Structure formats: structure tokens, C-alpha cells
Amino acid sequence: MTALQGSVGRGGQNLPADVRVVQQLLNRQNPPPSPLLGVDGIVGPKTIAAIESFQRRVVGMSLPDGRIDPSGRTWTHLIGANGSSGSVNIKAGGGNPTGGNTTSVKLNVTQLPTPKGAAKLTEADLERAAKELNCELACIKAVAEVEARGDGFFASGRPKILFEAHIFSKETKHKYDATHPDISSAKWNRALYKGGEKEYDRLQAAMALDRTAALKSASWGRFQIMGFNYQACGYSSVEAFVNAMYESEGKHLDAFVAFLKHSKLDKPLREKRWADFAKGYNGPGYAQNQYDVKMKAAYEKYAKAAKP
Numbered sequence: 001m002t003a004l005q006g007s008v009g010r011g012g013q014n015l016p017a018d019v020r021v022v023q024q025l026l027n028r029q030n031p032p033p034s035p036l037l038g039v040d041g042i043v044g045p046k047t048i049a050a051i052e053s054f055q056r057r058v059v060g061m062s063l064p065d066g067r068i069d070p071s072g073r074t075w076t077h078l079i080g081a082n083g084s085s086g087s088v089n090i091k092a093g094g095g096n097p098t099g100g101n102t103t104s105v106k107l108n109v110t111q112l113p114t115p116k117g118a119a120k121l122t123e124a125d126l127e128r129a130a131k132e133l134n135c136e137l138a139c140i141k142a143v144a145e146v147e148a149r150g151d152g153f154f155a156s157g158r159p160k161i162l163f164e165a166h167i168f169s170k171e172t173k174h175k176y177d178a179t180h181p182d183i184s185s186a187k188w189n190r191a192l193y194k195g196g197e198k199e200y201d202r203l204q205a206a207m208a209l210d211r212t213a214a215l216k217s218a219s220w221g222r223f224q225i226m227g228f229n230y231q232a233c234g235y236s237s238v239e240a241f242v243n244a245m246y247e248s249e250g251k252h253l254d255a256f257v258a259f260l261k262h263s264k265l266d267k268p269l270r271e272k273r274w275a276d277f278a279k280g281y282n283g284p285g286y287a288q289n290q291y292d293v294k295m296k297a298a299y300e301k302y303a304k305a306a307k308p
Contacts, residue, residue, distance in 0.1 A: 004018045004021065004022075004068070004069075004070040004075060005017070005018055005070070006018055006070065007067055007068060007069045007070065008021075008022045008043065008051075008067070008068045009022075009043060009047070009048055009051045009065075009066045009067035009068050010043075010048050010051075010065060010066035010067050011067055012043070012067050012068070012069075014043045016041030016042070017041065019040075019041045019042065019043055019047070020039050020040070020041045022047070022051070022068055022078070023037045023038070023039045023040070023041075023047060023050075024039050025078050025079075026047075026050045026051070026054060026078070027039070029054060029058075033046070033049075033050040033053070037050055048066040049066075051064070051066050051067065051068060051074070052064040052065075052066045054074070054077075054078065055074055057236070058077050058078075058236060058237050058239070058240075059073055059074050059077045059236075059237070059239070059240060060235060060236040060237070060240040061073075061074075071111075071114060073113070073239075073240075073243050076111060076112075076113060076239055076243070077237060077239040077240070079109055079111065079211070080109075080211045080212055080215070080237075080238075080239045109207055109208060109211045110204040110207045110208055110211075112158075112200075112204075112242070112246075113242065113243050113246040114246070115153075115156060115157025115158055115246060116157070116246055116247050116248070117157065117248070118152075118153035118157045118248070118249075119247075119248035119249060119250065120151065120248075120249050121144075121152075121222070121249040121250065121252075121253060125249075125250055125253055126140050126141060126144075126253070129253050129256070129257050132257055133257060133260060133261075133266045133269065133270065134266070134270055135266065135269050135270040136270075136272075136299075136303065137302070137306065138299050138302035138303040138306055139269050139270070139272065139299055141298070141299075141302045142295045142296075142298035142299035142301075142302060143223060143256075143269070143281075143295060144222055144223065145298045146291060146294045146295050146298055147222065147223050147224040148160050148221065148222045148223065148224055151222060151249070152221040152222025152223075152249045152252045153221075153249070154196070154197045156197065158197065158200065158246070159220055159221045159245045159246055159252070160220075160221060160222070160224070161199050161200065161203060161218045161219060161220055162193065162199055162218065162219045162224065163183070163193075163199045163202040163203045163206065163214075163217060163218045164188070164217050164218065164219065164226070165182070165183050165184055165185040165188075165189065165192045165202075165217075166185050166186065166187055166188045166189070167216070167217040167226065167228065168183060168184050168206050168210075168213055168214060168217035169184045169185055169186050171210070171213035171216055171217055171228070172184065172209070172210050172213050174186060176209055180205070180206075180209065182202070182205075183202050183205050183206045183209075184206070184209075188285055190288075199218070203215075203217075203218050212238060212239075215227045215238045215239070215241075215242055216228040216230075216238050220241070220242065220245040220252075221245045221249070221251075221252035221255070222249050222252040222253070222256075223252055223253070223255070223256035223259075225252075225255055225256065225259055227241060227242065229259055229263075232258065232259045232262040232263060233254075233255035233258045233259050233262075234254075234255070234258045235255075241255070263280060265277055265280045265281055268280065272296075272299065274292040274293075274295045274296045274299075275287075275292040277292070277295070278291040278292040278295060279292075
């Protein structure tokens with residue numbers, strides 16, 4: 001259950017309790033508003049300016065609207081940017097952010113974006129990507145087939161994911177290896193995978209411990225790009241990256257192209273050096289899953305089909 005009952009900011013409902021939640025969360029940002037917002041439950045120019053600044057800097061909005069909706073992108077980012085405790089202490093009353101009585105508001109740190117329709121890739125999309133990467137169309141199709149078995153979304157409309165316990169362990173400095181061995185493991189362990197949409201159960205269990213680390217520890221969408229690669233894909237935060245992964249396979253493709261260019265994997269893909277590509281794309285354990293063998297076979301299938 002979200003902590004906000006209504007929207008906050010420009011044109012919002014601006015219920016005083018909701019406004020105080022937002023003001024205190026904004027004050028906890030790094031860097032915080034200067035000067036700190038008064039946690040008074042009143043939306044004024046400073047609060048709206050702080051919301052807009054957060055939307056530009058963290059959410060990645062070029063035209064911020066200065067408003068936070070209960071299930072919107074800005075709210076999801078604001079929760080994620082405030083760590084994994086799952087609660088925030090709100091000062092009740094008074095304009096001084098350090099004054100007043102303290103109450104605790106529960107935040108849903110396992111909340112994820114709402115599915116948006118799962119729009120599929122077209123042949124034209126794939127051709128555009130192949131042209132941008134200067135590679136054969138069959139190469140793009142081969143990676144798409146192997147990484148997500150041909151599509152990027154589950155029937156529910158949620159993007160396909162695979163949660164990696166060894167990455168979560170690394171991201172959290174092994175803090176949860178002993179207490180949560182099913183989602184935090186010092187070494188990669190195939191037996192920990194649940195497969196399919198059950199991977200979301202693992203992801204959200206990890207999000208309850210550390211939201212940001214958990215989102216970074218899953219691979220997302222049709223091309224199964226790890227969350228920790230969000231910057232290489234052109235996003236300012238892992239929250240912005242995940243929101244894009246919920247939008248369409250077109251967004252998955254854009255992230256894929258940007259990632260290959262950033263990591264210089266476009267060349268081995270173009271030259272069909274599958275082992276080199278798989279090592280860079282899937283990590284040093286690629287051979288255990290035979291990613292290189294599978295991609296080579298998929299490429300040969302699509303290349304053969306393309307011949308007149």
C-alpha cells in the first residue's frame with residue numbers, strides 16, 4: 001500500500017499528511033534542497049521547485065511537471081532514492097523540519113511500475129538497430145531469441161527478468177548471504193533460479209532488503225540487460241531504467257543498442273565472434289549456459305532464412 005493518498009505538487013490534491021511525507025523525503029536526498037524544506041504540509045514554490053529538481057536530476061524528465069502521483073514514476077524514484085528501510089519518520093506539524101512529534105509512515109519499497117501494454121518490436125525496429133550497429137539483422141535476432149526466448153514480456157505485461165543472487169550479494173557487500181541465502185549468494189548458483197515470473201518473487205524479496213541493489217541485480221527485458229548497467233544504457237538512475245523496461249520492447253532495443261556501443265560489444269557482434277560477445281554480454285560464466293553456442297545456432301537459422 002502506497003504511503004500517499006493523493007498527488008502532491010503543482011495541481012495536486014496536496015493533502016497535508018502527503019505533503020509532509022514528500023517534503024521530508026526530498027530533504028533526505030543527496031544533495032538535499034538548500035535550504036531544507038519546512039515539513040509543514042503546505043505546498044509552496046520551494047516545494048514545487050524541489051520536486052522539479054528531483055524530476056530533472058533523478059527521474060530524467062526534461063520537462064518536469066512538479067507533481068508526484070501515488071503510483072507514478074517520480075514517487076517510485078523518490079522511494080528508491082531513500083534506501084531500503086521501508087519506513088520514514090515524519091514530523092507532525094510545525095514549519096521546522098526538526099520539530100514536532102514523530103510518526104512513522106510505511107513505504108512500499110517493493111512497489112514496481114504498472115505494466116503499460118508490452119508493445120512488441122517490429123521488423124523495422126530490428127532493421128534500424130542493425131543499421132545503427134552496422135551488423136547483420138540475423139545477429140540482432142539471434143541475441144533477442146537467446147536472451148529472452150523471443151520476446152521481452154510475460155503474459156502479465158511485466159518485463160521478463162532473471163534475478164541474480166551473486167550480484168545482489170556483491171551490491172550489498174555480502175550483508176545478507178547468511179540470513180537470505182536464496183537471494184544473496186557469494187557465488188553464482190543455478191539452483192537458486194525459480195524461473196519465469198516467479199523471479200519477481202525473488203526480486204521483491206530482495207527489494208524489501210535493499211531496493212536499489214535489488215533492481216541493479218536483475219536482468220531486464222528482451223535483451224536481458226543487467227540493472228547495474230543503467231548508465232551505459234543512457235539512464236540517470238536504475239529506477240528510470242526499470243520504468244523504461246516496463247514501457248515497450250522498443251525501449252528494450254534502445255537500451256541494447258546503447259549498451260553495446262558503450263561497452264564496445266558491437267564489434268564482436270558484427271564479426272560474429274560469439275564467445276567474445278557472450279563473455280562481455282553475459283559475464284565469465286557464459287559457457288555454463290552455452291550462450292555462445294545458442295547464439296551461433298540462432299544466427300545461422302536467421303541468416304539461412306534471409307537468403308533468397
